[in-house]
Amino acid sequence: MKKSDFRLILRMFIYILEFFLLYSLEQIPGLSLKIYGVRPLILVPFFISAVVFEKEMYALALGLICGVLVDISFGTTLGLFMLILGLIGYLTGVLFKYFIRINLFSTMIFDFFVLAAVGFLRFYFSYFKLGIQNNIYIWNNVFIPMICYSGILFPVAYFFNKYIYYKLSEEWG
Amino acid sequence: MGFFKSNQFKVLLGVILIACGIIIYSTVNTEENVLANTVSYISVPLQKSFSNLSNSAHDFDYYFKEKDELKDENEKLKKEISELRDTVIDYYDVKRENARFAKYYEFKNLNKSFQFVSAAVIGSSPGDFLGEFVIDCGYKSGISVNDAVITENGMIGVISQVNSVSSKVKTILSPKANIGALNSRTGENGIVNGATEKIRDNLTKMKFVSAQSDLQNGDIVSTSGLSGMYPKNLKIGKILSVDYDDYESSYYATVEPFENIKDIKYVFVVTDFQGKGELNIDLNK
Numbered sequence: 001m002k003k004s005d006f007r008l009i010l011r012m013f014i015y016i017l018e019f020f021l022l023y024s025l026e027q028i029p030g031l032s033l034k035i036y037g038v039r040p041l042i043l044v045p046f047f048i049s050a051v052v053f054e055k056e057m058y059a060l061a062l063g064l065i066c067g068v069l070v071d072i073s074f075g076t077t078l079g080l081f082m083l084i085l086g087l088i089g090y091l092t093g094v095l096f097k098y099f100i101r102i103n104l105f106s107t108m109i110f111d112f113f114v115l116a117a118v119g120f121l122r123f124y125f126s127y128f129k130l131g132i133q134n135n136i137y138i139w140n141n142v143f144i145p146m147i148c149y150s151g152i153l154f155p156v157a158y159f160f161n162k163y164i165y166y167k168l169s170e171e172w173g
Numbered sequence: 174m175g176f177f178k179s180n181q182f183k184v185l186l187g188v189i190l191i192a193c194g195i196i197i198y199s200t201v202n203t204e205e206n207v208l209a210n211t212v213s214y215i216s217v218p219l220q221k222s223f224s225n226l227s228n229s230a231h232d233f234d235y236y237f238k239e240k241d242e243l244k245d246e247n248e249k250l251k252k253e254i255s256e257l258r259d260t261v262i263d264y265y266d267v268k269r270e271n272a273r274f275a276k277y278y279e280f281k282n283l284n285k286s287f288q289f290v291s292a293a294v295i296g297s298s299p300g301d302f303l304g305e306f307v308i309d310c311g312y313k314s315g316i317s318v319n320d321a322v323i324t325e326n327g328m329i330g331v332i333s334q335v336n337s338v339s340s341k342v343k344t345i346l347s348p349k350a351n352i353g354a355l356n357s358r359t360g361e362n363g364i365v366n367g368a369t370e371k372i373r374d375n376l377t378k379m380k381f382v383s384a385q386s387d388l389q390n391g392d393i394v395s396t397s398g399l400s401g402m403y404p405k406n407l408k409i410g411k412i413l414s415v416d417y418d419d420y421e422s423s424y425y426a427t428v429e430p431f432e433n434i435k436d437i438k439y440v441f442v443v444t445d446f447q448g449k450g451e452l453n454i455d456l457n458k
Contacts, residue, residue, distance in 0.1 A: 024219035027296025027307065029435070031223060037373065039299040057181065060188060072212055073298045075305070075334060075341055079195030086188055122300055132303075132348050133420075134369035142302045 008058075011168040015050050015062055015161075022046055023069040038142055041150040043069060044118055047085065048092065048111045049157040052102055053165040056093030063089025070118070076125050084121065088114055104158055112151045119147045210337040213311070217338045220295040221309055273439055276325030286447035287404065290314045294438050295339070303347040304330075304372060304434050310442065311338045319402050321443040326431040327408030328352070328396055332442065340442075344434050345409060346372045353397040354379055354409055361386045362397055365409055365428065375433055377410065379426040386424065388415045394428050404446040 025031055026042045047066040051059035066089070067082030074081065092110070100106050123143050127135045176182055195208065281287065292308035310316055312335045322330045322342050330344035331352070343350050345365055352365040356379075363379040371377060379394055392412045398405025410430040418425050 020215060020219065024216055024223055024296075026299055027220055028223045029294075029297050029306070032299075041299050057184065060185070064188065064192070068208060068212060069216075072209055072216075074300070075298065077196055078199035078209055079192050082195065083189065083192035086192060090185065119300065126300075127302075130349065132369060137369055138302050142300060146300050 007168045011164065012058065012061070014164055014168070016065055018046060018050075018161075019043060019062075019066050019069055023073060027073065035149050036141075036145040038146045038149060040153055041115065041118070041146065042153065043073070044115055045111055045150055045154045045157040046161065047089070048114055049107065049154065049161040050165075051089045051092045052096045052107050052110070053162065053169075054093055056090050056097065059089040059093035060086050061089075063087070074122050074126065076122070080125070081118070081121070084118075088117075104155060107158055108151070108154045111154045112147070115147045115150050119143045213336045213339045217295065217309055220307070221293070224293065224295045273325065277441060280325055280441075284404065284446070286445075287443050288315070288445035290316060290442045290444055292340075292440050292442055294440065302369070302372060303349065303367070304344040305333070305347065306342050306344070306437075308340050308342060308440060308442070309338070311336045311340050313337050314442075315444045316340050316442050317444070321396075321403040321407065322440050323407060323443060324432050324437060324440055327410070328403065329430065329432055329434055329437060329440065331403070342440070345377050345430060346375065346434055350377075352403065352409070353399045354394050355397040356386075356388055356412070357393040357395050357406075357408075358389075359387050359392070361388065362399070363394075363426070365394065371427065375430065375435065376413070377428050377430060379412070379428050380418070380421065380423065382415070382424040382426055384424060386415075388412055388424075388426050390414060392426075394426070398448070401449060401451045404443055404448075 022042045026039075029039070032039045032042070043066060047062065051062055054062065063086040064082050067080075067085035068078070070076075070081040070085060071078045092114075095110075096102050096107075100110070120143075123135070123139055127138050132138070199208075277289070277291070281289065290310050292310040292314075294306050295309045297304075297306040308322075316332055316335055318332055318335055320332045321328055322332060322344075328345065330342045330347075331350065332340050333343035333349075334341035344367075345352060346367040348367045348369060350365065350367055353362070354365045355362050361382065363382045365377055366380050367377045382388060390412055394409045394412060396403050396405055396407040396409060408431055410428040413427045413429050415424060415426045417423075
């Protein structure tokens with residue numbers, strides 16, 4: 001096995017382990033600090049910060065794994081967020097490889113868009129589609145604060161995964 | 174156009190098709206899902222560990238609060254208490270567990286036909302507003318969808334999703350809950366169904382109460398057991414007020430549950446009871 005292949009496998013393994021740990025941590029009610037009565041989505045910012053550095057096919061694979069965890073966490077139909085985050089992962093890989101320069105600002109803006117999309121889809125499938133009354137109240141009081149809160153955490157995720165990537169990539173030998 | 178002939182496109186297309194297949198499989202097969210079960214086998218032990226860690230931290234905090242209250246009164250014991258800190262934390266755990274099982278035993282004696290499973294709350298999803306949570310027991314423990322979830326103080330919800338080693342609970346605060354209920358004093362029927370604007374205050378509603386009803390503040394609401402899905406006479410809460418709902422053109426009672434639903438750490442799931450399924454009226458549909 002080539003050294004670069006070994007590094008890639010190790011990196012992917014670390015990302016998957018990271019996703020499982022964050023998924024478990026995200027679920028514990030008393031563990032993350034509540035702001036405005038809401039807890040943040042931790043998994044999605046870490047997923048975005050990992051895939052911006054990766055090639056599109058690896059990003060697709062990470063998106064599929066992250067999506068399964070998000071589906072279970074949200075209680076949505078299994079496969080829904082798997083497909084959505086898989087495609088977002090692929091798209092992110094392509095965008096940041098060919099069109100957007102990777103830096104904290106650009107990735108953070110992108111992360112906000114993804115969080116807004118994930119938040120909106122969760123709101124749509126878990127509340128709006130089910131006809132829950134006063135769902136606008138839920139959007140304004142739960143989802144908007146949650147998206148903002150999760151987005152603010154992004155720099156931590158960005159520097160953490162950037163460190164992992166550069167420590168375990170070819171560029172750093 | 175080269176992209177559409179590339180291997181990358183074929184892989185992407187394959188992934189989309191597989192994901193669509195999983196979505197269809199999950200939609201059709203809601204009772205048992207291999208993928209969700211596999212993930213829960215890995216995640217549930219992790220969640221249990223983190224949850225225990227979180228609970229220990231909470232007990233530690235509680236210990237300090239109590240110590241502060243006693244500080245003025247008993248200064249001499251302070252040092253001793255500090256030395257026994259770890260022992261006290263364990264003691265709170267054991268005491269809480271004992272109290273829970275003593276009440277459980279009492280409850281079990283009163284309801285001999287009930288079959289229970291004891292479970293711990295291990296998580297809830299961020300962005301969840303309806304008070305739903307996950308427990309550490311699944312169909313391997315005999316739990317199935319629509320089983321009643323109770324504490325020693327009464328009913329707090331029903332099972333909405335089951336995996337092999339974990340289950341999701343839909344609480345009585347949720348607008349998705351439809352639990353047949355009655356006023357214990359008068360026997361008048363209604364349906365306990367949460368309301369979005371009351372969830373944060375730990376309140377729920379008893380809906381479809383007749384205009385002639387004699388509901389009074391402080392009346393106890395309990396399960397009616399009419400559907401045959403849940404046992405009857407499980408306490409749900411007490412009535413705080415009775416109002417008229419313009420939207421549904423009927424009266425409703427605001428009910429305060431006997432538990433603070435968002436602080437619950439341990440529950441019991443009623444997997445079987447005498448009369449289960451005798452009347453097959455599914456109120457959740």
